Amino acid sequence: MPLDDFTIRPGKPEDAEFLLPLINRAGEDIPERIWAQMAGPGESSWEVGRARILSEDSGISYRHSWIAEAEGRPAGCLITRALPDPSPPLDPDLPPLFVPLQELENEAPGTGYVYVLSTLREMRGRGIGTRLLGFAERYRGPRGMSLIVADNNTGAKALYERCGYREAARRHMVKDGWDSPGSEWILMLKP
Numbered sequence: 001m002p003l004d005d006f007t008i009r010p011g012k013p014e015d016a017e018f019l020l021p022l023i024n025r026a027g028e029d030i031p032e033r034i035w036a037q038m039a040g041p042g043e044s045s046w047e048v049g050r051a052r053i054l055s056e057d058s059g060i061s062y063r064h065s066w067i068a069e070a071e072g073r074p075a076g077c078l079i080t081r082a083l084p085d086p087s088p089p090l091d092p093d094l095p096p097l098f099v100p101l102q103e104l105e106n107e108a109p110g111t112g113y114v115y116v117l118s119t120l121r122e123m124r125g126r127g128i129g130t131r132l133l134g135f136a137e138r139y140r141g142p143r144g145m146s147l148i149v150a151d152n153n154t155g156a157k158a159l160y161e162r163c164g165y166r167e168a169a170r171r172h173m174v175k176d177g178w179d180s181p182g183s184e185w186i187l188m189l190k191p
């Protein structure tokens, strides 16, 4: 079904509930695992995630998010930012799970980085992801665009290839207790 009524608007605090599961899904369920580790006594992982979305300065703050609205309601989201150039040195205290991801980001200094791209399940396949990706390209850095996808996320990888992204590097996933059917992270670039 084509989308007749489509807009992309900045995220708002009221979008936190909508953003939570979408950010978690786009992050291959790693966010929920990290939130659980950060949770204090009696606090749930989702409460931590919600607080991070509501905070002004976390990487997943609503302030960095863009909401795709279709048919009058939120249907997808995007978080994008420019990667630093030059890349920062690897933090020796970075949890092992994040090391391959950070190494791949460091291979794309100065690019516009698609950090989160996610569409509600019932709204997928109608062009929302493609439009959000096109919107992200407004943030194109001096060295083009970048993103990281899990090798088992073949659907998303196909979408990125259709939009002009090409595989540039791979790193083995570090599972460190996190469960995933994937085995490698893939850095994809678009000039």
Ligand SMILES: CC(C)(COP(=O)(O)OP(=O)(O)OC[C@H]1O[C@@H](n2cnc3c(N)ncnc32)[C@H](O)[C@@H]1OP(=O)(O)O)[C@@H](O)C(=O)NCCC(=O)NCCS
Pocket: 025, 026, 027, 076, 117, 118, 119, 120, 123, 124, 125, 126, 127, 128, 129, 130, 131, 148, 149, 150, 153, 154, 155, 156, 158, 159, 162
């Ligand atoms: C990837 C994602 C954002 C695409 O959003 P979308 O709104 O469905 O995107 P579009 O409608 O523009 O494009 C659909 C294309 O996505 C690809 N695709 C994504 N997931 C797919 C799946 N599970 N099965 C088949 N194709 C899939 C196909 O290439 C499809 O093309 P088609 O419609 O011609 O078959 C969405 O599937 C999603 O939210 N997935 C879960 C979160 C995620 O994996 N995010 C990316 C992390 S790197």
